[in-house]
Amino acid sequence: MILVTTDQHGLAMSGASGAAARHYDRAIDALLHFRVEVDAEANAALEESPDFPMGNVLAAYLGLLTTEVEDARTARVRLGAFRRRIDESSLLPRERAHLAAVQALLDGDFLTCGALLGEIAVAHPRDALALAAGHQIDFFTGDARSLRDRIGGALSAWREDDPHFGHLLGMYAFGLEEAGHYDRSEEVGLRAVELNARDVWGIHAVVHTYEMQGRFGDGLRYLDARLPDWSTGTFFNIHTWWHYCLYALEAGDVGRVLAIYDSALADGQSCMELLDAAALLWRLHLEGSEQPELDERWRALADAWPVRVAEPFYAFNDMHAVMSYVGAGRMGDAEKLIASREAYVLEPRPGVTNRDMTLRVGLPVCRAIVAFGRGDYASVVDLLYPIRHRVNEFGGSHAQRDAVQKTLLEAALRAGARDVARVLVSERIGVRPCSPYNWLKQAAVADALGDRAAAAAARVRADELVRAF
Structure with missing residues (x-):
């Protein structure tokens, strides 16, 4: 007889003891809070019930959503061993659907995984794992509409007093932001x-919204007011500090940015943390911040x-x-x-999403970064x-x-591609007229076009915006 329990959201699960089900529920709670305890709770569920299907599925998702190659390799081995041990025909339909989705992800097919998770969410809109994993897949594939609608389509099945209703709203807010609402x-x-108050993804969504609207002062004040809620206890702390630095950069406060970099970003260990560090240093590099003290930061990052x-x-x-290699001079x-x-990309890899990502976007961008490092700016534009x-x-996000x-x-x-630069700056100011960066670039364009009055006016506007922070 198959043991069937229910999770905290009322969904049936097979193969879990009562203790395993409790660990699973705590793992889902930790996942939605971005707390580091998620891995320990997921492992504890499997220690209690090694062949617990949803426990094994959760562990596989956790290994894949870090975008770390070694984590993915471990997840692939563990899930393969689980699938060989069990009779999949005996699993509940939702469990079989999750196995198909996570196997697609293991095979490198992000798009099929996202579509299968979408089907699960249609049939089981209270499946928090399907929603959270699908939300991350939409983020990894840059699908703004699905970031919005995957969560929006499930919301009516949740109640205001559900303990995780707020987390659904946090995900939905991020999708709304990426879709421009x-x-x-x-x-x-x-x-x-x-x-x-400690929904760091919800805080993150608000922060993104202020970024996209050019409301940088509002963003700094919001993060300052909620510092205890987001700055400790999760694996999302560093990314939120990165957002804080983007606001400080708009204010021209490079000293503050570097202080935060050294205290929060410099010792990042995961890919997510390293890319935040690289993206921040690269923005400084673009603006000519070549002070000697950056060199050591670049070297440490490139080594990682x-x-x-x-x-x-x-x-x-x-x-x-x-970016890190170029910043460190390791061309x-x-x-x-x-x-x-x-x-x-020369090898045919049917269904491997990363191949197409690399071919269509990754390689041109990487080549452009190297060209920028070599001073071949015309090639960057091309x-x-x-x-x-x-x-x-x-x-990624916008x-x-x-x-x-x-x-x-x-x-x-x-x-000296003045027409291209003019178009790009015009687009940016139209969307974010409150950005000092955009007005400083408008001044640079005006200088290039020989319009000193327009350049001076743009710099005055940038200064006004900084002082208004």
Whole structure:
């Protein structure tokens, strides 16, 4: 007789003892809170019931969603052993559906995994794991509409008094922001955090909304007011400090940015933490911050990447590794990584999402970063301008991908591509007229066009915005 229990959201699970089910519920709670305890709770569930299907599925997702090659390899081995031990025909339909979804992810097919998780959420809208894992897949593939609608489509099945309703709102707020619904995103995100002050993903959604609207002062004040809620106890702390630094950069406070980098970002261990560090230093690099003290930061960061990009897994990580190599002056390492990815995309890999990401976006971006490091700014423009409207295809958020757009803009200015630079700055000011950075670039364009009055006016506007912070 198959043992059937229910999880905290009322969904049936087979093969779990009472203790295993409790550990699973705590793991899901930790996952939604981005707490480090998620791994320990997931492992404890499997220690209690080694053949617990949803426990094994959860462990596999956790190993894959880090975008760490070694974690993925371990997850692949563990899930394979589980599947060989069991009779899958005896599993509940939802469990079989999860196995198919996570196997697609193990096989490198992000898109099929996301679609299968979507089907699960339609049939089981209270499946928090399907929603959370699907939300991350949408993030990794840069699918803004699905980031919004995957969660939005499930919300009506949840009640205001559900303990995790606020977490659903936090995810929904992020999807709304990425899809451009900024007023609604702020409203939903603030409500999520009102329901759970330590919902770091909800806080993160509000922070993104302020970033996209150019409300940098509001962002700093919001993060300062909630510092105890987001700065400790989760594996998302560093990323939120990265957002804090983006606001400080807009204010021109490089000293503050470097102080935060050294105290919070410099010792990152995961790919997610390393890419935040690289993205921050790269923004300083674009603005000419070449002070000697940056050199050691770049060297330490470049030293951390080789083992993590030794084989292809996620093109978005590759870009940040190349940034680190170029920043450290290790052009040979950057070229070596690009060459390995050029060989990778030559092999047919049906259904492997990262291959297409690498071919269509990853390689052009990595080549452009190397060209920028070599001072070949015209080549940067040639590489990035044709793909600037589809860089979302290799994942990340609008805020993260803005490093690519800023690289293109800076290269256009330095290459003397005045018409391209004018278009890019005009687009940016139209969307975020409150950004000091955008007005400073408007001044640079005006200088290039010989319009001193317009340049002076743009600089005055940038200064006004900084003082208004």
